[in-house]
Amino acid sequence: MSLPAPPDLIALRLLVDVADGASLTVAARRQGFTQQAASSRVAALERRLGVTLLERSTRGATPTASGRVVAGWALDVLDAADRLGVSLGTLRADAQLAVRIAASMTVAEHLVPRWLTSWRAERAAAGGAAPDVTLTATNSAGVVDAVRRGEAAIGVLETPSVPADLEARTVGHDELVLVVAPGHPWASLRGPLPAAELAATPLTSRERGSGTRLAYEQALERLDPPLVASAPAAELPTAAAIRVTVATGGAPAVMSRIATADDLAAGRLVEVAVADVDLVRPLTLVKRRGTALTGAAREWALHVMTVQGTLPGV
CATH class of the missing domain: 3.40.190.290 (D-Maltodextrin-Binding Protein; domain 2)
Structure with missing residues (x-):
């Protein structure tokens, strides 16, 4: 049985930032995206998971109950990804010194x-x-x-x-x-x-x-x-x-x-x-x-x- 592909890490970071109180516009800016592009990334993640993660209104976007649960789960994944990035950078630096x-x-x-x-x-x-x-x-x-x-x-x-x-x-x-x-x-x-x-x-x-x-x-x-x-x-x-x-x-x-x-x-x-x-x-x-x-x-x-x-x- 094939395993499902891993979720979009950028979309998860956007979701976590919004769950922490940031607006989607601010969360998008942190990742180097426009608000529209960030909304599209999260929407693609919602379609893939089959659940609504953000409630969108004229006042902005807020996480749904499911969105808060997924944001909590995502913390460990994002932390592991950050550690991997640091380790790969160290490995690359070591290779340059060898x-x-x-x-x-x-x-x-x-x-x-x-x-x-x-x-x-x-x-x-x-x-x-x-x-x-x-x-x-x-x-x-x-x-x-x-x-x-x-x-x-x-x-x-x-x-x-x-x-x-x-x-x-x-x-x-x-x-x-x-x-x-x-x-x-x-x-x-x-x-x-x-x-x-x-x-x-x-x-x-x-x-x-x-x-x-x-x-x-x-x-x-x-x-x-x-x-x-x-x-x-x-x-x-x-x-x-x-x-x-x-x-x-x-x-x-x-x-x-x-x-x-x-x-x-x-x-x-x-x-x-x-x-x-x-x-x-x-x-x-x-x-x-x-x-x-x-x-x-x-x-x-x-x-x-x-x-x-x-x-x-x-």
């Missing part, structure tokens, strides 16, 4: 935390509430998938190319460097390592789908003639694992300068210059093409572009 970000591993470990910290500080200084941030750290392929599926409103990639179904905004650049252990033969080279020798050498690498690995492979492919990277000597899931492996005598690695800065400064790793290979890659914010960032996601993206000096033209 942002889901997916970022490539290097960016997630070294840059996104800085951007989030400065953003929170900026909001706090302006008296704003702390945003609710969900950050997913994954490889570049995982970032693309998360943005495509809507699991993240915005992604941060460190690959030279972006799929055509995503819109991208470059917010910076990151340099890849070839690193070896201090005792490795390349550590004492007097000149740059030839690109062909690098390509022919199995490296300690991230898994396929990693932005760092893809950027290195594409840098070799852009050479004239193009080179193909050898299969990795080892595939490891994190930059930290690669740094330790290389520092303790494992195969060399091509890694982000950001991720290796501390180890290079401490002498645990040694940078090796490479001839003729452009190992600089862009850092980009990405979103689904044809969609607009809103709320906290847009605010955070604008903050990142401001911090990185890439805001003009947004």
Whole structure:
């Protein structure tokens, strides 16, 4: 058995106001209606219920006995509707303060935390509430998938190319460097390592789908003639694992300068210059093409572009 449709809440509010002593004209004004439109709303409710709710005369409208009963019943309904409205408004405000970000591993470990910290500080200084941030750290392929599926409103990639179904905004650049252990033969080279020798050498690498690995492979492919990277000597899931492996005598690695800065400064790793290979890659914010960032996601993206000096033209 189907349930009857709920009554017109506006008509009930008009009825309650009249039962509380307001004229129909005043009750209509409170709801943003003319007196004639308000009378029509109540009349439609009367036809639906099959009872007369208001007694109309030249002196105005007064509630009938049935009208007073219905007005009393309506109080709980209207109170519940008001609570629902407040709750939905709160939910909408909470959603505007929430942002889901997916970022490539290097960016997630070294840059996104800085951007989030400065953003929170900026909001706090302006008296704003702390945003609710969900950050997913994954490889570049995982970032693309998360943005495509809507699991993240915005992604941060460190690959030279972006799929055509995503819109991208470059917010910076990151340099890849070839690193070896201090005792490795390349550590004492007097000149740059030839690109062909690098390509022919199995490296300690991230898994396929990693932005760092893809950027290195594409840098070799852009050479004239193009080179193909050898299969990795080892595939490891994190930059930290690669740094330790290389520092303790494992195969060399091509890694982000950001991720290796501390180890290079401490002498645990040694940078090796490479001839003729452009190992600089862009850092980009990405979103689904044809969609607009809103709320906290847009605010955070604008903050990142401001911090990185890439805001003009947004």
